Amino acid sequence: MVVAVAVFAATVLHAAILCSAGMTSSFVRSPQKSVDMPLDSDVFKAPPGYNAPQQVHITQGDHVGEAVIVSWVTVEEPGSSIVQYWAENTSHKHKAEGKFNKYKFYNYTSGYIHHCTIRKLQHDTKYYYEVGVGSSARTFWFTTPPKVGPDAPYTFGVIGDLGQTYDSNITLTHYEKNPNKGQTVLYVGDLSYADNYPFHDNVRWDTWARFVERSVAYQPWIWTAGNHEIDFVPEIGETKPFKPYTNRYRVPYKASNSTAPFWYSVKRASAYIIVLSSYSAYGKYTPQYQWLEDELPKVNRSETPWLIVLMHSPWYNSNTYHYMEGETMRVMYEPWFVKYKVDVVFAGHVHAYERSERVSNIAYNIINGLCSPVSDQSAPVYITIGDGGNIEGLANNLTEPQPKYSAYREASFGHATFSIKNRTHSYYSWHRNQDGYAVEADSLWFFNRFWHQIDDSTTAA
Ligand SMILES: *[C@@H]1O[C@H](CO)[C@@H](O)[C@H](O)[C@H]1NC(C)=O
Ligand SMILES: *[C@@H]1O[C@H](CO)[C@@H](O)[C@H](O)[C@H]1NC(C)=O
Ligand SMILES: *[C@@H]1O[C@H](CO)[C@@H](O)[C@H](O)[C@H]1NC(C)=O
Ligand SMILES: *[C@@H]1O[C@H](CO)[C@@H](O)[C@H](O)[C@H]1NC(C)=O
Ligand SMILES: *[C@@H]1O[C@H](CO)[C@@H](O)[C@H](O)[C@H]1NC(C)=O
Ligand SMILES: *[C@@H]1O[C@H](CO)[C@@H](O)[C@H](O)[C@H]1NC(C)=O
Ligand SMILES: *[C@@H]1O[C@H](CO)[C@@H](O)[C@H](O)[C@H]1NC(C)=O
Ligand SMILES: [Fe+2]
Numbered sequence: 001m002v003v004a005v006a007v008f009a010a011t012v013l014h015a016a017i018l019c020s021a022g023m024t025s026s027f028v029r030s031p032q033k034s035v036d037m038p039l040d041s042d043v044f045k046a047p048p049g050y051n052a053p054q055q056v057h058i059t060q061g062d063h064v065g066e067a068v069i070v071s072w073v074t075v076e077e078p079g080s081s082i083v084q085y086w087a088e089n090t091s092h093k094h095k096a097e098g099k100f101n102k103y104k105f106y107n108y109t110s111g112y113i114h115h116c117t118i119r120k121l122q123h124d125t126k127y128y129y130e131v132g133v134g135s136s137a138r139t140f141w142f143t144t145p146p147k148v149g150p151d152a153p154y155t156f157g158v159i160g161d162l163g164q165t166y167d168s169n170i171t172l173t174h175y176e177k178n179p180n181k182g183q184t185v186l187y188v189g190d191l192s193y194a195d196n197y198p199f200h201d202n203v204r205w206d207t208w209a210r211f212v213e214r215s216v217a218y219q220p221w222i223w224t225a226g227n228h229e230i231d232f233v234p235e236i237g238e239t240k241p242f243k244p245y246t247n248r249y250r251v252p253y254k255a256s257n258s259t260a261p262f263w264y265s266v267k268r269a270s271a272y273i274i275v276l277s278s279y280s281a282y283g284k285y286t287p288q289y290q291w292l293e294d295e296l297p298k299v300n301r302s303e304t305p306w307l308i309v310l311m312h313s314p315w316y317n318s319n320t321y322h323y324m325e326g327e328t329m330r331v332m333y334e335p336w337f338v339k340y341k342v343d344v345v346f347a348g349h350v351h352a353y354e355r356s357e358r359v360s361n362i363a364y365n366i367i368n369g370l371c372s373p374v375s376d377q378s379a380p381v382y383i384t385i386g387d388g389g390n391i392e393g394l395a396n397n398l399t400e401p402q403p404k405y406s407a408y409r410e411a412s413f414g415h416a417t418f419s420i421k422n423r424t425h426s427y428y429s430w431h432r433n434q435d436g437y438a439v440e441a442d443s444l445w446f447f448n449r450f451w452h453q454i455d456d457s458t459t460a461a
Contacts, residue, residue, distance in 0.1 A: 035165055066144070069250050159388055163390025191245070192205045193390050262279070310345075334360060360374060410441070416428065423448055
């Protein structure tokens with residue numbers, strides 16, 4: 001059954017390459033709504049032991065990949081904020097001390113949320129780390145990235161809009177079992193979907209963090225804020241946007257001279273990753289605008305050939321859901337993306353999958369009428385991958401006809417991997433949840449825009 005489906009999809013894809021327009025996949029899936037896993041599910045179980053650390057997660061802790069932020073929650077009492085860590089096969093345990101915080105949201109009170117940055121790590125090294133004390137201590141591990149450099153191969157996973165349904169669990173399982181072996185997740189926003197519960201029941205922030213611990217305690221997830229992170233509820237007195245998100249998830253924004261945790265950059269191996277915020281001001285003169293204007297010229301493609309941008313709301317989206325929501329930010333920043341030859345933009349928000357050809361729409365100046373996307377080999381490929389499987393279900397109402405720039409679109413849950421081989425080539429593949437772990441429903445070779453600006457489109461112009 002699974003094999004038959006894969007062969008069928010491959011046949012359709014092959015046919016699409018031969019005709020002139022992009023492809024709307026005819027893959028048929030059941031349209032059932034996604035259901036959140038109940039609170040007593042195995043994936044939400046707290047670890048045993050008094051005050052045992054839970055919800056352990058890591059992310060990059062500096063600009064170049066020599067630091068890691070370790071975060072976790074204790075429930076009974078603050079406990080220790082110390083992380084002990086040691087390189088594989090070494091006996092000396094290093095110690096770093098973090099801090100904890102706590103927040104209230106309406107009538108919810110969080111546990112003790114610890115954040116500790118461990119620094120001066122060696123590249124390409126497996127480290128073990130331990131949090132908690134005594135018999136409740138827990139040990140995890142991660143591998144640091146290679147030193148930043150132009151030909152350092154590296155594989156990123158790409159996940160968005162995950163939530164905590166049975167489908168979310170399937171997406172995460174497929175990512176873990178994907179033979180492409182993602183080393184770091186580029187997460188394009190909308191984490192827990194706790195805000196779908198009455199009073200934004202923040203218990204669902206805790207369950208989400210326990211659910212994803214099995215991946216994010218062992219490899220960093222690079223965070224992007226989505227609309228479900230805003231948690232703005234004046235009706236119940238909650239007027240500080242992003243309160244749960246910023247208390248729980250830390251990012252190294254100061255290392256890229258950003259002034260807020262919603263936009264920042266990191267270098268990792270041969271990639272330069274810029275994270276933007278669809279839900280922070282981005283117009284001219286705003287802090288995000290000024291930061292991005294200063295940031296893009298700093299990217300040195302001889303050092304980091306691959307320029308990747310993450311944001312939540314997509315600019316090129318031919319789904320009727322969230323149609324044109326990304327348009328105002330596109331108008332502000334798209335000329336820069338073309339000028340600086342961004343390789344790929346990953347976005348979420350729309351609960352489906354879509355990949356564009358390289359297009360731009362930057363000629364319009366209000367009076368010249370030039371407002372259609374055109375093929376542009378200096379432009380990024382835009383990928384919408386808000387298909388993690390959250391409670392809101394699939395966005396399965398596509399605009400017709402499919403626009404020319406849209407290379408592939410399908411309303412299915414899944415995840416992708418972006419596997420950088422060297423400064424010229426990166427292999428990208430999207431995996432739908434209904435297929436076997438190794439099946440690629442959509443894939444292509446990316447040619448780097450700086451080093452190898454050869455047409456890599458997959459549909460004839
Ligand atoms: C650590 O030890 C294991 C088992 O002896 C070995 O397979 C591995 O290569 C060692 N790693 C390093 C970095 O020396
Ligand atoms: C918070 O308030 C809601 C509505 O009054 C109630 O249903 C819920 O049980 C309360 N939760 C806590 C932790 O008090
Ligand atoms: C979630 O997926 C894991 C790994 O496949 C499995 O062990 C677990 O039972 C699943 N839990 C639920 C509630 O689906
Ligand atoms: C941040 O700004 C400082 C001071 O201007 C500068 O030395 C540093 O290189 C900048 N860092 C980055 C990553 O741009
Ligand atoms: C860019 O990176 C290369 C390789 O690391 C380095 O040799 C060069 O000096 C850098 N250029 C600038 C302007 O920093
Ligand atoms: C699909 O979207 C169009 C445009 O927004 C709308 O008119 C139509 O009713 C939608 N169809 C379904 C089945 O939701
Ligand atoms: C870069 O990787 C691609 C794909 O693996 C390969 O075909 C190409 O020869 C590599 N380039 C260099 C210079 O090694
Ligand atoms: Fe969203």
